[in-house]
Amino acid sequence: MPYYIGDVIKDYKRLVIRTPEDFEKTGVHVKIKTRVEDIDPQKGLVRLSDQSSLSYDILVMATGAAAQRLIIPGADMEGVFVLRNLTDALAIKSYLNEKACRKAVLIGAGYIGMEMCEALRNLGIETTVLDILPRPVIRWDAEFSKLVLEELGKNSVPFLAETKPLAIEKGKETRLVLKTDKGNLDADLILMGVGTRRDMTLVKAAGIEVGASGAIKVDDRQRTSVPEIYAVGDCCEVFHKVANRWIYFPLGDIANKQGRVAGQNIGGTPAVFPGIVGAQSFKVFNLEVGATGLTEEEATLHGFQPVSSLIWGLPIGRPMAKGEKLGLKLVADKASGKLLGGQCIGEKGAIQRIFALSVALWSKLNIEEVGYLDLPYAPPFGGAWDAIHICAQELARKL
Amino acid sequence: MPYYIGDVIKDYKRLVIRTPEDFEKTGVHVKIKTRVEDIDPQKGLVRLSDQSSLSYDILVMATGAAAQRLIIPGADMEGVFVLRNLTDALAIKSYLNEKACRKAVLIGAGYIGMEMCEALRNLGIETTVLDILPRPVIRWDAEFSKLVLEELGKNSVPFLAETKPLAIEKGKETRLVLKTDKGNLDADLILMGVGTRRDMTLVKAAGIEVGASGAIKVDDRQRTSVPEIYAVGDCCEVFHKVANRWIYFPLGDIANKQGRVAGQNIGGTPAVFPGIVGAQSFKVFNLEVGATGLTEEEATLHGFQPVSSLIWGLPIGRPMAKGEKLGLKLVADKASGKLLGGQCIGEKGAIQRIFALSVALWSKLNIEEVGYLDLPYAPPFGGAWDAIHICAQELARKL
Numbered sequence: 145m146p147y148y149i150g151d152v153i154k155d156y157k158r159l160v161i162r163t164p165e166d167f168e169k170t171g172v173h174v175k176i177k178t179r180v181e182d183i184d185p186q187k188g189l190v191r192l193s194d195q196s197s198l199s200y201d202i203l204v205m206a207t208g209a210a211a212q213r214l215i216i217p218g219a220d221m222e223g224v225f226v227l228r229n230l231t232d233a234l235a236i237k238s239y240l241n242e243k244a245c246r247k248a249v250l251i252g253a254g255y256i257g258m259e260m261c262e263a264l265r266n267l268g269i270e271t272t273v274l275d276i277l278p279r280p281v282i283r284w285d286a287e288f289s290k291l292v293l294e295e296l297g298k299n300s301v302p303f304l305a306e307t308k309p310l311a312i313e314k315g316k317e318t319r320l321v322l323k324t325d326k327g328n329l330d331a332d333l334i335l336m337g338v339g340t341r342r343d344m345t346l347v348k349a350a351g352i353e354v355g356a357s358g359a360i361k362v363d364d365r366q367r368t369s370v371p372e373i374y375a376v377g378d379c380c381e382v383f384h385k386v387a388n389r390w391i392y393f394p395l396g397d398i399a400n401k402q403g404r405v406a407g408q409n410i411g412g413t414p415a416v417f418p419g420i421v422g423a424q425s426f427k428v429f430n431l432e433v434g435a436t437g438l439t440e441e442e443a444t445l446h447g448f449q450p451v452s453s454l455i456w457g458l459p460i461g462r463p464m465a466k467g468e469k470l471g472l473k474l475v476a477d478k479a480s481g482k483l484l485g486g487q488c489i490g491e492k493g494a495i496q497r498i499f500a501l502s503v504a505l506w507s508k509l510n511i512e513e514v515g516y517l518d519l520p521y522a523p524p525f526g527g528a529w530d531a532i533h534i535c536a537q538e539l540a541r542k543l
Numbered sequence: 544m545p546y547y548i549g550d551v552i553k554d555y556k557r558l559v560i561r562t563p564e565d566f567e568k569t570g571v572h573v574k575i576k577t578r579v580e581d582i583d584p585q586k587g588l589v590r591l592s593d594q595s596s597l598s599y600d601i602l603v604m605a606t607g608a609a610a611q612r613l614i615i616p617g618a619d620m621e622g623v624f625v626l627r628n629l630t631d632a633l634a635i636k637s638y639l640n641e642k643a644c645r646k647a648v649l650i651g652a653g654y655i656g657m658e659m660c661e662a663l664r665n666l667g668i669e670t671t672v673l674d675i676l677p678r679p680v681i682r683w684d685a686e687f688s689k690l691v692l693e694e695l696g697k698n699s700v701p702f703l704a705e706t707k708p709l710a711i712e713k714g715k716e717t718r719l720v721l722k723t724d725k726g727n728l729d730a731d732l733i734l735m736g737v738g739t740r741r742d743m744t745l746v747k748a749a750g751i752e753v754g755a756s757g758a759i760k761v762d763d764r765q766r767t768s769v770p771e772i773y774a775v776g777d778c779c780e781v782f783h784k785v786a787n788r789w790i791y792f793p794l795g796d797i798a799n800k801q802g803r804v805a806g807q808n809i810g811g812t813p814a815v816f817p818g819i820v821g822a823q824s825f826k827v828f829n830l831e832v833g834a835t836g837l838t839e840e841e842a843t844l845h846g847f848q849p850v851s852s853l854i855w856g857l858p859i860g861r862p863m864a865k866g867e868k869l870g871l872k873l874v875a876d877k878a879s880g881k882l883l884g885g886q887c888i889g890e891k892g893a894i895q896r897i898f899a900l901s902v903a904l905w906s907k908l909n910i911e912e913v914g915y916l917d918l919p920y921a922p923p924f925g926g927a928w929d930a931i932h933i934c935a936q937e938l939a940r941k942l
Binding site: 385395396397398400419420421422423424426427432434495496497498499500501503504506507509513517518519520521522525528 | 824
């Protein structure tokens, strides 16, 4: 008899299952606001915070990851948020509506920072982004960060580089003030988008093996080191096909796939999760930004000899282009000639290229082949030589 | 000493090489408005229409294909056009400007018909498309043709199905009248977009082998059956990686790649053209339409056992979607489980999917893998389960 232990989000209108009762109707028993205090794999038993315990034949760890909060004074004040799940989003929305917010500060210029600055600007809120690092979206090439920076500028979002938050206090003009090593920032709302953390206490106590990344080790069927215990999603590792090793890469689409694979295996239809190539994307105002595979730094760490090319091309055919830029960077391995990674940025067509490059990485294509890929050419969607071909051919000449 | 024989387009402003003299500066001798009457491979000689002849060490056949004109009375009247090259395009543009055209009829509902009806409507010209076939863009699934038909309707372009042009005559209200088996159509301009034809007389006389498709047979270095004679572009065949055979597939991006490969081989840097997967696309008003690989009919012809799924999904994440449709059809082989083809249509994101599927076909992925591809998920660009995953998983269940 399946059990679900955790919180059930009641406010998500599209979900058919909205309440514990809805869940029960599906034959799944639900215990909300209940913690698992201890797992006993020998007895097949979980002990719960309500003093009861549950026996299991199969246990699935789907504990995810939590959004990190900076440990600075005032980090828990009203108006200071993280954004991880729907509950967080709804809390932010209510706060914005109720408190007539005029100014927001986003700590961290990663995905959350980029996506939220657009959302907040669209609501007419003065928004500032800061980061302890020298540039936004640090995983991307510095040339691409520069374009993101320009896009922030065009949309009146100041970016404060190498700025360290020190404390949050009550404000005068605004509800809050963020004190940093570069001065004070007024804010009605402060959002921390500074990564995730996982609590592995329960996992380790149960004797479930944790990988080098600090997340739960699983095999390609999502089984942990402990028989009858599976793990899926942001609490576990995933196999990176390009790096050829297990890493931590917590993204929602990966979690979905892992859940399906675990479910199939538990249900008796053996299934294997083939792994990932590290595809990711975000939109910030009018820019599409995507990456897949390994960066040069990551490739070096994983023992490759990365060589790269970066070109500025056109997202559509030259006769139709109106000044749109498309930046594309490819990384290949000098030893094997294989494509290792790609990054793309532009007002249009960037994600289109990352879609293709992700499949090229999946299939372990070499860079010569990438230079001759048959892509669906028509002027509204690219040139007869696509940016992918041009960049790959330039890179092939460097190998 | 390289020679170029043929017409040089003088009106293309972006070309650095605009005149025979420009060409000469690059060290290439040019003979324009000159026909090759005969090729003598034994002597390495081409005889020209100006009575002179030229000797060669290497000969490249880049004779392309010509646009077909229907053989009906009046097909050569002023105001009746085909659209193959820039000269055609400029002639159409001049005619439209000078003759104050109000009405156009497009014969043929393939690429040319679809792209030109958009261009003509944008100029405010009343435009009708007709075809002898029952629906537009016949290579696409009937459900997708229906969406194209709706798009034509939204843009006030009537489509006349199963209509046979019989003759073109001088008109009264308009410059011309097209007589068909379904009645007469007034038109100031008539455009025939009914495919291409090739004249193989010269080729056959020279003893150059012609493939089953009727185009010049080449190997993967673009060499013909005759030593020192290469062929590239719309006059020759190309290797289709999915069909695993040489076929005729005349598209501009393929011609570009073949030219590069031939040039490298001639220049002493051996290069191989890896082939194509049949990727193609066009835009008609607000619809992106793409296809790659084989249709079910083609797959059957080539000895596969095609199984297909067609889904209507979303081009972007559900919470961001505003009613945009995305149609995706995948074809796989029952015997091998391999992906054989894909078609996609929608207001946005259709070509993005065809980019990815083209690389999947290139890499001979099976449909199970396609169902788990790692694609760059973010709500502005797709769902956590992309339409590709959903369609591939549905199809995998049918195998």
